[in-house]
Amino acid sequence: MTAHVELAVESQARTAKEASRQLASMEARDRILGLRMMASELLRNQAAILEANRLDVDESLEAGLPQPLVKRLLLTPEKISIMAEGLLEIAELPEVVGEVIETIRRPNGLVIRKIRVPFGVVGIIYESRPNVTSDAAGLCIKSANAVILRGGKEAFRSNRAIVEALRAGLRKARVNPECIQLVADHDRSAALKMMTMRDTIDLLIPRGGPALIKSVVENAKVPVIETGVGNCHVYVDKSADLDKAEAIVVNAKCSNPAVCNAAETLLVHREIAPAFLPKVKRLLEAAGVQLRGCPATLRILPDIEKATEADWETEYLDLILAVKIVNSLEEAIDHINTYGTKHSEAIITEDPRAANLFQTFVDAACVYVNASTRFTDGYEFGFGAEIGISTQKLHARGPMGIRELTTYKYLVDGTGQVRH
């Protein structure tokens, strides 16, 4: 079984590699047509996709999958429309492939052009949301990458139906449908195989929970971009405008607690803690948030739970907020650099010096002054769409759009130059 799966994945990746070469040399308008046709075929095949999804959902319910997972898995006509619209939006994004990033003219007459090119084959390993299938394929086609998708087992029928529609769309646009590959495995061996295929997979992006990300980061021999784990903080400085602070803390925690850019810990300067904490507690508790405080916090809010070391480390992804009082800006920065995941961090302050120190010393992809961490998102940054949010420093940090799905190469034009 395992050997068979591995051979199948290898063959798919090689096929994708060949297709990627055609894609890379294709005109932008042909890829745009491909994306439009992918959208229209998604809609045209809606019934088949919903039927496949129904089988996946039924099986998951029988298997006793937790309710939130089943909810993520469930497709509706509205969700399919949103997926199709997403593809149309991706189609209209400004072209990135072929851009001349820089031209260097050397004294010896060599002209060196640094131009933006696709990676080649991008692998995506993800979990139960079938919409990732369509979004990721769309972003890859737009950036002229072939894609090899390995979704969750429980969503396999849905993903297969979606990929069939997307490939039919490419075919109608006369783009090689082999640019989109779906791995047909039902065990871990295909994912593990993908992690080792340095010859064919140029970039691997895991999308999902911490366990999936960790497994890919630790096992992969192909270049990986680590995404998504966000233990984000809001620090309310002693000079904060408390109304802004309140609105931002509530927004960062409550507007969508299940996502990676939601805040998990509130840090408050001790000088304003007595004024700020009781105020924000009322609002947070009204929104259903459970607070967990450090000893100093408990002296101000005696009726909340006590926080333990584990709380500073945890990405709750839930209506829970850890609260810690700090003696200084420096202590806040230290706490964040110790427990944060280099995702999104915010300071609320009216003091430009404090803002500057925080932005300089906090080591994270996105460092906010007087705004909610929830803005870390490809749409909110104006990238149009995103493949994920990088929490590593190599290649790309923060929201990754189509530009981050490209690399570059140097084209060097000479007239017979040799090196002395």
Added chain:
Amino acid sequence: MTAHVELAVESQARTAKEASRQLASMEARDRILGLRMMASELLRNQAAILEANRLDVDESLEAGLPQPLVKRLLLTPEKISIMAEGLLEIAELPEVVGEVIETIRRPNGLVIRKIRVPFGVVGIIYESRPNVTSDAAGLCIKSANAVILRGGKEAFRSNRAIVEALRAGLRKARVNPECIQLVADHDRSAALKMMTMRDTIDLLIPRGGPALIKSVVENAKVPVIETGVGNCHVYVDKSADLDKAEAIVVNAKCSNPAVCNAAETLLVHREIAPAFLPKVKRLLEAAGVQLRGCPATLRILPDIEKATEADWETEYLDLILAVKIVNSLEEAIDHINTYGTKHSEAIITEDPRAANLFQTFVDAACVYVNASTRFTDGYEFGFGAEIGISTQKLHARGPMGIRELTTYKYLVDGTGQVRH
């Protein structure tokens, strides 16, 4: 022993991390002063460095280390001067840290600045050349990164003496000397430990032979940039100017056969092979090059050795050149994409269409038209110095200078914005 080494490396990396934070917030002029002092301390401590090197060399000779390795290890007053001059040149390079790469103004009033920042701690694992110690430390300090160096066992005394001088230089410039760390191990466990320290090492760069690179790429859990392996080709198209072709082939093979940007295989279009091959053979053989040909080549040059499949795959790093006749430009591109290592590839042609197809379809960091592959080098590209040549696509391709030793972060300034 192993546990002790691991603890020591962990502690050094943590110390480097702390030092890196100071370095990142330091003015450019302070780092420049640091580099100048590093150069002057290298020269001032020349006697101690040469003495340490003598012990390393003696021990290596006794241990029967191959002659080329001993030669790489050997330091001279001239080599130390070159190292010091290299540091002074690095000091004068244009500043890259803090550069605003892009400013995005969003309709909601958020201002997003993408600014260039150092990685933090860069790990370098390398082999016997002690000059790498000084070059790598210089490039890291210039780009505001702390560095943790793990050189070859046979060069340990030399590296320790060099690092002591460099740290003394930093101290004189009032830069924290802990920014430069040398791992003091004598087995593999320190290198293996470095490959796993995701919390403290932000980027790992192996520099050395194929076995070292492979070991790092396959074992590392921290982000790695693969460098250096170059199985480079020169393709002489049917439309080539044969004088240019001759000069470039000889230069690409002979000017320094031991380096990664030297050519290893010559591909020749069959239409010009009868005119070109005998001509270039005379020149190459006069330079001491041994040729190994495909069957079609042997029909034109019957007295050379026969090439086997292994020859297409081998980076000789020696005065050997594999020769293959191809039926078309497409066959040349296919051969390169099959056997190349994505480093440097050249076409010799007077046909702009062939040049364009070659540059589009060859998947390599640097793709040349009518110039020698030997130009793939940080100095030759105008970067001033290089930490290595990347053969992967993530983050950086080709020569990596100080700019490639940086990442970015997004600084987002608001006035109380929350996400709806």
